[in-house]
Structure formats: C-alpha cells, structure tokens
Amino acid sequence: MALVVQKYGGSSIGSPERIRRVAERVVATRAAGHDVVVVASAMGDTTDELLDMANRVSRGPGPARELDMLLTSGERISNALLAIALTDLGHPACSLSGPQAGVFTTPEHGHARIVDVLPTRVRQELDRGQVVLVAGFQGLCKDTDDVTTLGRGGSDTTAVALAGALHADVCEIYTDVDGVCTADPRVVPTARLLDRVSYAQMLELAAHGAKVLMPRSVEYARRQDVTIHVRSSFTDRPGTLVTTQEPEMEKPAVTAIAHDRSVALVSVTGVPDEDPARSARVFRVLADAGVEVDMPVHKSSRGRVDLSFAVARGAASTAVGALHAAAEEIGFAAVTSDHHVGTVSVVGAGLCADVTATVCETFAALPARIRLLTTSELRISVLCGEGELDRAVRALHEVFELSAGRVGEVATVYAGTGRGW
DSSP states (O other): OOEEEEOOOGGGSSSSHHHHHHHHHHHHHHHTEEEEEEEOSSSTTTHHHHHHHHHHSSSSSOOOHHHHHHHHHHHHHHHHHHHHHHHHHHHHHHHEEETTTTTTEEOOTSSSSEEEEEOOOOOOOTTTEEEEEEEEEEEETTTEEEEEETTTTTTHHHHHHHHHHHHEEEEEEESSBBBBSSSOTTTTTTTTTTSEEEEHHHHHHTTTTTTTEEEEEEEHHHHHTEEEEEEEETTTTOOOOOOOOOOSSSSSSEEEEEEEESEEEEEEEETTOOOOHHHHHHHHHHHHTOOOOEEEEEEEEETTEEEEEEGGGGGGHHHHHHHHHTTHOOOOSSEEEESSEEEEEEEEEEHHHHHHHHHHHHHTTTTTTOOOOOSSSEEEHHHHHHHHHHHHHHHHHHHHTTOOOOOOBOOOOSSSSOOOO
C-alpha cells in the first residue's frame, strides 16, 4: 500500500460533472489499495469571480486580511463538493481547510509562505479509513491567528508540502495537459511529452513560463525529495515524473523550450560610472520594493552606465516608481519600461557556446531582434518583441529537433481554460 497525494487544478473540477469524474479517479486509486490525500483548487474561474465581487462592493482593493478570508472559500467549496461526491460513491471522505490540515505560514496576506506542516488531523482521518481532502492555497499564521493565502500556484505548493510532511510515496499533480512537454502545445502542436525531467530543469522551465508547475512547488519538492508526477485528469496517459535525474552522458542536451509573455523590460540610463555604489543602489531599491530582477545587462560608456533587466509585467510600475523616488541619490538620466516584450528560454543540461550560437543564429534567420540574452549551463534566455515569441519558440523547437516522432508522443491540451503547459 502506498500513500498518494493528488492535486487537481481548477479546470479539472470546473463543473459538477468534472468533480464526479475526479471522484471516480480517486476511487480507482483507493481500489488499487492506496491511501489518498487530495488537494483541490477552486473550481474553474471561482477565484477571479470572487475578486470581481470584492471590486464591486469596494472602491479600493479591499483589506488584505478580508480578501484572504474571501478567496480561501473557493477551495473549501470545491473540496467539500468532492468529499460529497466520494461519499456518494461509497467511499467515506473528510474535507479540511488548510489550517485544519496543519499548514502554517508566514503572516503576509496574499503571498504567504509555508513555514511548517503538522498533518496530525490528516493522519488521524487516514487511519479511520477516509479519503482526506485538503483545501489548497491557504494556511494559518500562528503569530496573528489569521488565515493566509499562498499566492499563485499555492495549491501545488500545498500538495507538495503535505506529501513531504506525510512522507508520501508520490505527489500527483493533475492538470489539463498530459504532463511536461518540450514546448507549450498551444504554440507548438508537435510538442512531445517528456517521460522524466530533473528538479533543476523543471525549476528553470517553471520560472520562465511553463505554467504546468509553479516554481515554489518544484523548489519545495527538491528540498523535501518529493517525487512529483504530472498527469492529465482527462486521460490515463503516463505523464511526467519530476525527480532527481542524473545526466546519462556529458554532452549538451536541450530538454524543452519555455516562453513567458508576462514580462517587461526596464531600462535605467545615464547612471554616473565614477561611483559603483550608484549602480548597486538601483538593484537595492528594486529589492526593497519587492521587485524580482532577471537577465540584468550592464553597459558602460563615456563615464555613464546603462542598466537593462526584465521584471514581471505586473511589477514594472512598482519598479519605475521606486526608482523615480530614489532618482536624486542614484543620479540616472531616465527610466523607461517596455511592456511589449517576452522571453524565450532554451532549457537543458550542459548547455555550451555551441547551443548559444545556434540560438542566436535561429533568431537571425527569422529575423528577430535579441534585446537581452543570458546564459548558464541549464538555461539560455532571450528577451525579444512580444510579437516574435511564437515564431521563435517554433523555430527553436524545430532546430533542436524536439518534436514528437510518433502520434502517440504528441502532447494534448484538454480543458482549454486551465493554466495549461
């Protein structure tokens, strides 16, 4: 008998019919002799609908604490409905909120982090022979005694954290695609389903546009040595294992192409070059404002420094505002932001100069302008115009021969409204 943690995304439980189908899948896992803990997201677009209602009753965004109380109701609803469906199928089930399941967090509303998981109640219910359903995306801060939410992808993190605390055999993440693919199947119809991918490569893919898993959940899995099995809730295809994976040989190997449309390019020009502390201050100001920076480029000419970097598009205005507030002490000439950009990332193992050259040659042949470029052994990322993203993804996928060789290898998107690959 194994202990299996299963997580179902919003598209997998977006209707009563889909909830019933998920319940039948859980029953099949129980029939195979396994204990099951289920973490379910809110149904479909419930979270967006709750936010819309909050906006209708308030002139502002609303108190962060109350927003968390509001938003956590979506996951509790879906888990309770799934428990009702399981009971109707003859399998006793118990739904728990995140706090009831022993998920404890930092105090930040809207983007708390898990600090501990004490699944005593979960274990008790399992010992009673029940299927346990835990509302994802939420926990309790012991210091404030308030319910908190974990931010985007929080249900993935909840599932992985529970799997680690329970010493589960596997954490199955069910979504609306077959697994982790060599590219987004919506952009590359011939994208191939990967059998296995390492934590390190999955972290790079997740951090640079592959939405099938959230970066925080992958990092948590790597630290806790939790095997993740990414599967579709719409088929019985084998999916993708995310686990420790040693390279078979020492040669460059491109695994997949990721892309991200949700970035912006911020440029700070004319920083005085005679004092290196001024350039450093740019990044300290951004860090203090909570803005994550990627792909930084430093260019010095005629006593002045120009800095360019990518940030999340939603954080661009915060970045520009924070820099303008510090303009006098930094002494730059101008700050600009461009929202019409995106990134394309080649992810693999042992990537070298030859792979970088091939990436650059591919962009030149399109032709498409490279705005920023960064390299490492695991990832080569290019920032380019947003309108050039799809062409670049398809071209790189073809150049590195990542397409499926047989019809059965082609990845499929099923629900159409979920977060997809």
